[in-house]
Amino acid sequence: MSSSKRRAPVAVNNVAESKATAHGNMSSHGPINGVKIDCQPARKKRALCSEDQASREVTVRGEHDPHKIIKVNANDGKTGDDFELAYTVTKLIGNGSFGVVFQARLINSNEDSAIKKVLQDKRFKNRELQIMRLVSHPNIVELKAFFYSNGEKKDEVFLNLVLEYVPETIYRASRLCAKSKQTMSMLQIKLYMYQLFRSLAYIHSLGICHRDIKPQNLLLNPFTCVLKLCDFGSAKILQAGEPNVSYICSRYYRAPELIFGATNYTTNIDVWSTGCVMAELMLGLPLFPGESGIDQLVEIIKVLGTPTKEQIKTMNPNYMEHKFPQIKPHPFSKVFRARTPTDAIDLISRLLEYTPSHRLTAIEAMVHPFFDELRNPETRLPNGKELPKLFDFTVQELSIRPDLTSRLVPQHAEAELLSRGIDIHNFTPLPQSKMRATKDGLQPDPTKVSVVEHFPIPTNLTILGDFLGLASYYRRFIKDFAKIAAKSNLATQRIRRFLWKLPFLIVNRSNRIKNSLVQLEKGQAALKECNIL
Template sequence: MICLAQAGEPSTIKRAKVDQELNQRLPGGVETEGNSMRDPEQHNGLKSVASTSGSSHDRREKLGYDELPKEMNEMKIKDDNKRDGREESHKDVEAAVVSGSGTETGQIVVTSFGGRNGKPKQTVSYMAERVVGTGSFGVVYQAKCLETGESVAIKKVLQDKRYKNRELQVMQMLSHPNVVQLKHSFYSTTEKNEVYLNVVLEFVPETVYRASRHYTKVNQHMPIVYVQLYVYQICRALNYIHRVIGVCHRDIKPQNLLVNPSTHQLKICDFGSAKMLVPGEPNISYICSRYYRAPELIFGATEYTTAIDMWSAGCVMAELLLGKPIFPGESSVDQLVEIIKVLGTPTREEIKCMNRHYTEFKFPQIKAHPWHKVFNRRMPAEAVDLVSRLLQYSPSLRFTALEACAHPFFDELREPNTYLPNGRPLPPLFDFSPEGECSSLPTPFLSLPLGCNCWVEILQSWPVHLTSCCNGSFQNIRGSKVHETKGKMGDGEIEVHQGDDTTVLLIYSMI
């Protein structure tokens, strides 16, 4: 479930090694575990960025890299392995695990739930089978319900009155095919009168992290259809979490993305860092695992948006395509160095968008590395384009989750003859619920007559939403008539196309 990021070296040691490593380190060249996969073609372009060739331009660029850690050290960016008092003042960190709080194999826990609002009270017994995750939050173990034989995951978290724990509150609001399901919860106490919250969740056996590692270990890249499947489901879940629930996850990473290995349905888990962001209300910037942390968080921003999740999603997508993390920083300073090596030096305007307090700092001018050189030459152009739209310095310029779902990179998933490599059908991808994911759409979208057969699509490079309803469920596929009619409709207007056995309603709403 959760895998803690390894602690990096102290920034002073890192700065001493920067000059030596710039000619060797590539984005994605460091992983938290195991051996990293080396693909000479894949990273050939990145090697040229830090090359010490004879040209004066290359030498100037190299000197610019050398100056980056120094400049950022003057900015007093806090290293992420050093806690400060500001975090506790916000009361916004996860509960800590205490010694001996793990659950032994074979231990049986008996609890009851229900008995309110006319519902019968039920007693259930869980037998712990194995620990599947540990971290600062506590422990997650797989258990079996003795009454039904069902496997579940139980997350056991120490309750500390000094800290807020929003996870249960957030989980109770969530109901989505790409979000792990909350079954119920209960509290338990120890002989030391320590109180634990036990959150009972559906058990999903695999993670995107382990799936990616599988291909890395055999020196292969993940099949592109799996990348499409996983990233689409991440974005669909984030659209629901952001737009419908109004919550920011704040810790999107491969370890928090569960996958059913048979159906390849993905579910986001671990809402221990999730929070409903309120405009004007400060938040802690030390949030999200380092490799997937948006630059505004590194810059210390406390008023950020759900765009930090979209940056994390872009990092996950790039990692699946590369076979390793794209920004493998060993500290907060080094993380920003890794980002600048790919995106180039942020402009004054971009820095202001991330944190207005840092606009006076002058960074060495590093040119952005072309995205087509970050990936190998065989990478689909649509994949590269989507990554580039998610990994933007300015939070407002990043794709939203809904915009990402409509990107052409996912067109293959919309084809009726697309199947999994094992021949099985794709998991449900486009069963959008009008009462759920689409409930926040403009009024004209909500007045569609149910029972008609229609299509929904968000057009790219055009400021309109094209939406529809198919037998009460929303679909997301492309259609040729969309391109014939775009630009002819006004805000909220409806166009009807009659077919042999199909009536298509096209509703346009200006963004």
Template sequence: MMAGKPLMKSSTKNVTCVKVKPGYSNSNKEIEIRYIDTKVIGSGSFGMVYMAKLYDTNENVAIKKVYQDKRFKNRELQIMRRLEHPNIIRLMYYYYAVDNTNEEYLYLVLEFFPKTVHQLIKAYAQTGHVLDLFNIKLYMFQLFRGLSFMSSLNICHRDIKPHNLLVNPEKGTLRICDFGSAKVMNNDDTNVSYICSRYYRAPELIFGAVYYTTKIDVWSAGTVMAELFLGKPLFPGDSAVHQLVEIIKVSIIGTPSKEEIYAMNQNYKDFKLPTVKSVPLEKLFKGRSLHSAVNLLNSLFRYNPSARSSAIEALAHPFFDELRNPELEEMPNGRLMPRLFDWLEREVNIRPDLNKKIFPRSKYVPNCEEIIGLKEDT
């Protein structure tokens, strides 16, 4: 049951009125919003997701209803309130309510996006096609940018997969969503290793590591990138062992050495790993000339998390150079390019040494030349 008292606007529209708090404000002051046309668009172990329309602005929103189980920590709201970023789904409002069984639920009112990356890949696959190279670059750049921002706050998503990435194909924009598994990482804290959906799970998780970093999100992002090229998961394991076999089968990865296993999990003692014939990643791409993409994937698919590229390093990779073209103003569909380079100050300061590789010398970086070191010497 949706919270709030329904008001009758007309004989055909039920208007739900609720008191909410703004997503990113430090103020605890409640405001009132009204919404209509509520319908279920998703469900899971967490609860339900509804689509609705704000009555006063006519704006579509998604409302995520999350059961507040007192046995478990729910970090989702606290983490989302710290993540105001162009590539992370916007938390507009939130409120708590009790249903008719006296159970408490958290409601997150989020901006609405029309598709998930999973739906996008599936739609292309049904026509025998995969996403074009330009749009893969466009979406992956935004994914790495969102992950880089999160990593700068030591926040790990822990469930990056196509289902949790929202896109607006018309506008070419991407948002990371669903922070139900996210956690602020502290060096001394242990973490559960059984996290993240299997196809996208970093190998250190398969090896049972309880000390890991935001680099698990980078591995997951690499699997998403490969899936955009292939139209299907790169590592489709049906168990933990099979998942590891699927990873080993790709020649740029192969069988991990004892040193790499130690780097993933110092307590792992069973070194009996399967021996399987490996396949070059280039062959999986069916003849497409993707040397730069394979090079980037090679930097992401490293067993040793310390040797794995970070999200900010991925953004500096030549694979994305096309997006840095100062003359690039429109997408292939004729719409204006998303503003990829209007960065927050925190982002600009993550790795100043990489800024010249990441940013174009163009109008897409307003008023930032001195900060990011792009101003021409005089």
């Protein structure tokens, strides 16, 4: 807290924090009462938290020989196909309570990769693996492969995620500027924030909430200025009516509804975190550097003022204690430097709203005037090179808000989309219900299913899965069932033939796909009756 005079006690009850997440800059605190607020606005905050505060240290035993080739049986990150992965460990690049991250060199492709090694609880599926296999986006780090390895203890199993390697983070880039007593250029901030919003618009359309947006989780290629979102260890596919833990997200970037203990929050918590990141890049320091969960709320109130009863109700209807002193909001125009563009201040003010539904969505933020410079074909990077690809949208991205397409796609980018068969003036948006992910995987892509009759009969399950866009579920379903049927004495030859024949029936009879899937369910039921499942 600031060393200036404290005043105006705040009574806040029932804001209990049970435990820290694996990635948060957090400590555990119970309910706190009588917290006092420093009413003086603080423009210059305390120093940035060190990067190793983001996770607790763990012991890493042994040295890794960079010349030793390690070979493991791995699975492809998207298809799940088995293959032998050979790599050498270059160096340790991160560690914490979640596990360790190594930089590695992949032998076959001769490219760098990051291998994230986390302890696998056998009782549960790994949510990060599930989500990483679902997503595919130019601004999200790619999952190349995954494999399991044994630990030193008995029955200790580790999941290893082989990820795309990106050399820098927004956090380190921001710290470098801070050390030289500078802030990032406004063009850099626009580039990074736009790409972050684009990645969020994509995962939010799937129903995925990242829940840990912070500078440390924003990877950066300093030569191309391409940003990639990483670390989906806290991410979750939000389901209507299903409660979620409120003690999530690193403290400086935690939305107020989480501090109030909300369990029915939405993807808008990511938007709040993004607003905090943008403000930090502009200030060179965190905007809300709370020392505890409750102090985080104090820091927010200093800038936004005291939330009204109505605003508290929108954040958490079950929170009944609202004995706050009446603190007036401190204008954002006075929080930032005098030369800060007004459209930048306007964007931040529309991201950092108490009422979650009043915040801009990620796709709405992308069309904000703050990013108009990026849509200018004459804009170049400081080194004179062209901007990275910002408008190579997919049909799914354009289907999020079709009414914004004309503002989202600049005229000079239409030709590239048209070359991929996307006419923004005449395309059919995907139904929202078909875009969302489920706990079992993505919904079938209707644009792929609709052209079944024009596709040649696939010769193997890999081609079939890629064609139908159902690799995350149906191919694995059929493949695993076939293995079970082949090994079980209880399975009849008829069931085995049915399971292998069904994929080709689906392709050949495109107008009967629904009926074929019904038969698939019957086959599953038959196996259950034989006690095979």
